Amino acid sequence: MPLLVQKYGGTSVGSIERIEAVADKVIVYKEQGNDMVIVLSAMSGETNRLMALASEITPKPKGRELDVLLTTGEQVTIALLAMALVKRGYPAKSYTGGQVRIVTDSAHNKARIKSIDNENIRKDLDEGTIVVVAGFQGVDEESNITTLGRGGSDTTGVALAAALEADECQIFTDVDGVYTTDPRVVPNATRLNTITFEEMLEMASLGSKVLQIRAVEFAQKYNVPLRVLSSFKAGEGTLITSEYEAGDIMEQALISGIAFNRDEAQLTVNGVSDTPGIAYKILGPISDANIEVDMILQNVSADGSTDFTFTVHRNDYDAALESLNKTAKELNARVVSGNNRIAKISIVGVGMRSHAGIASRMFELLAKEGINILMISTSEIKVSVVVDEKYLELGVRALHDGFELESES
């Protein structure tokens, strides 16, 4: 019998009415002849409510106790869904992370899954029971309650699917799939039927926040077919799978989608003498200040000195600039400059590996619209450009049209 692991997010279980709707949906899949394991988040708003209680006590709650507190959110929804299923005449059983046993390391608030005991679940499934598991949580070796960090329910779903060798892990969310780009920017953006794990990872890290990156990595590692669907709208969603399996369908596609990120800021040091260790000297203090760096570029300038550029989140711009000015003085750099009104646009696609000229086609499309490119960075399945933020929408639309990603309808 095929086994499906389905994960429903906070909005999907945000009220009793919606929990009842999830029960109805689960039963449809069960009646189609599937064994069913359901992973749930807390009701939307509940985690914030619990966090607020904790912060009334202390701004820095102890990680162990915060986990004990937050995990009650999913424990409520799993019990309610199991009740709703039993009411409909379907045997169902809820499990907390500790009851399954989903064993993690002891890094409270951001634990990583080490192993999953699937014995109880297997037994239940064999008896025809629908199994409902609390997402986001586990226990360490000493049975202390841990959480996987916000959004960790996706990871629970994928990990369970891997442990149970499920046929598919289906993530129900408030969007109906992965799109070629953000439909708010390009109204005729198309839902993708399939995308590879690699492409999805590039899309996710670039701001298409449909799935937790970590869940996708996990799915890729264990080769779990992952499908994103809407809780509220019928449809096939988007299947995220390994390149090999997606190969046939995707042969024609050069690029899968266009990702973008508004909140970038760029910092540059010009005229640094090009000696070993220069990158570390510049970025060391930035990373010490806990600032995350996105793109890093280094260019040789005419006089043998080098120009060094990197981008950070816009919120970190001021702190990064301060740090950089200090470093530049020590390095006798000529000029420090920056720009916090930039945006990044990326085209993503496994197809570009075997097709030359994708990057130059991108630059051509942008040039036609009079968009000046400030920076370029490439990886195997991605080309990113940095432009003035005012060109973001125009650039995304030009690329979406130029690469013919628009939907047929």
Next chain:
Amino acid sequence: MPLLVQKYGGTSVGSIERIEAVADKVIVYKEQGNDMVIVLSAMSGETNRLMALASEITPKPKGRELDVLLTTGEQVTIALLAMALVKRGYPAKSYTGGQVRIVTDSAHNKARIKSIDNENIRKDLDEGTIVVVAGFQGVDEESNITTLGRGGSDTTGVALAAALEADECQIFTDVDGVYTTDPRVVPNATRLNTITFEEMLEMASLGSKVLQIRAVEFAQKYNVPLRVLSSFKAGEGTLITSEYEAGDIMEQALISGIAFNRDEAQLTVNGVSDTPGIAYKILGPISDANIEVDMILQNVSADGSTDFTFTVHRNDYDAALESLNKTAKELNARVVSGNNRIAKISIVGVGMRSHAGIASRMFELLAKEGINILMISTSEIKVSVVVDEKYLELGVRALHDGFELESES
């Protein structure tokens, strides 16, 4: 180092402010050189909120799932108290019932404790950690979450005190001890410094609802000194202990207190032929209808037939009367009569064992006030009378005065 187990009820942890106050209080005891184990209920109102969620789904939620749902209430408060203690610089660790392991039978919603593993707690205490345990909950042998039934947190406290051989189990509640009678009826009722388990059991079952009967039974069985104190008011409270230990202090006291119960109804069958099995024939159908019977009296009448009387909760009067009329017909009884406007008054005290004349003194005091006694029932440490409900307050005050229970102040 002395070990105290303290239990705080829902009102005592009903808000963040109150949880902070509990933390302060716990630290006072800790600083006095005690090892501390704290048992908590859910925030007042939380269990009702969760019950309401469940009943939105189904009027008859599955017991197993209801327990998964309800136990989140205490899990929230233990985490919050542990945070508050850590904030104050005191190492603290929270434990759910399952984490301790408090192992119960599998009777969901009304489970009974079978064993407690105290290894983890012992280790924490040895390291100076304050241990905070969720009341009301446990797990069965298969690690299914169970609850002990409403108010079960008292039982958790006593059971932990027994397992850890604590020096005292202190139940913090919204009253500051056990009184000679209800201060709302007799304003100068006195707080008792000590009372025996047996007396407390008689008082509790008669309507002085300070403690769960079950917790008192448990404390008696394992001889755990039990103290009732106020969360909000300083004071020694009332120590409930075995007769032997309480002996010295109580030598002079004939009776400890006066309990009463307003919600009684009485039913009588007159003129039943006195044959074996008659009591069963009358009470069988009553118990089949899930009606709880309180007092049972059987008297011989002049003609060799018998009069049979019992009392039930006033809410069950109509159902009991209907059942009784049916039975009476089958038994050819002469008359069925009833009264649902009665009240029960009891005097309780181990002292009456060794002092004759307590009962007759009681009857004398009531007669002086012109109160007619409808029924009398006695046990070793208790005399109960049933009177017309309009005499309840008058009777309680007359007895309280007559037995000189008033406070000195």
